[in-house]
């Protein structure tokens with residue numbers, strides 16, 4: 001697949017003498033966040049190989065992963081079941097509405113049940129209810145996902161720094177594993193206080209050319225403030241690149257903030273991976289009256 005990389009042009013980059021590029025894996029599909037496409041790729045092959053006809057996975061009501069799974073299941077001839085955390089609302093939000101249109105069967109569980117989603121008791125209850133299925137963990141994160149995300153960065157991505165938004169860390173881990181040791185990888189966590197994150201990434205990577213920057217999660221997962229929303233809208237107006245408010249907006253805000261604080265040496269080049277997430281803006285706009293792109 002040919003993925004477009006765009007150079008950003010803005011005054012601060014000239015002033016600080018750094019180059020910033022965006023790898024647009026968000027453009028792979030309107031409803032499949034780019035990194036979720038890579039995370040699901042080898043899971044779909046594994047499910048096919050083992051002759052499953054149903055995929056089952058977990059997620060919140062606005063989950064990029066839930067929607068991505070429904071679309072890819074549909075395109076590849078699988079049935080899909082989404083176990084959704086929380087109460088069913090009478091009006092489906094834009095994410096779940098689309099997932100349903102793509103044929104996903106939605107099943108709601110309360111937060112306590114959701115917590116126990118990895119237990120064999122909960123899973124065998126699901127198998128009794130739905131029949132056999134190929135299980136994809138929350139966020140799609142497993143070893144097949146890691147194999148897929150190690151294909152995001154290739155040899156042509158030779159910038160000095162690679163930046164990526166982080167949830168479970170599987171996307172970042174794939175990027176670390178496929179990077180050159182001369183490159184510096186920076187992850188921007190979207191979740192606050194996820195203590196095991198660093199250890200989990202260390203557990204599946206072989207290099208130490210990376211770090212997590214926790215300064216730009218804006219209070220926590222899916223939290224926003226007017227500064228972030230304005231930033232996303234201004235960035236879209238000036239660069240014609242839409243960002244989402246949960247992952248990529250926070251990462252890009254962080255990168256530009258670090259540039260303005262001289263974090264990156266003069267002459268260095270930075271690649272930001274645009275993982276997608278844009279489907280989520282619709283739900284944010286509906287809930288909070290934002291006008292995100």
Ligand SMILES: *Cc1c(COP(=O)(O)O)cnc(C)c1O
Pocket residue numbers: 033035036064065139141165166167168169170171172244247248275276277278
């Ligand atoms: C899920 C997601 C992430 C985080 O990916 P992980 O592999 O869980 O770290 C980042 N960006 C977007 C847009 C996502 O949907």
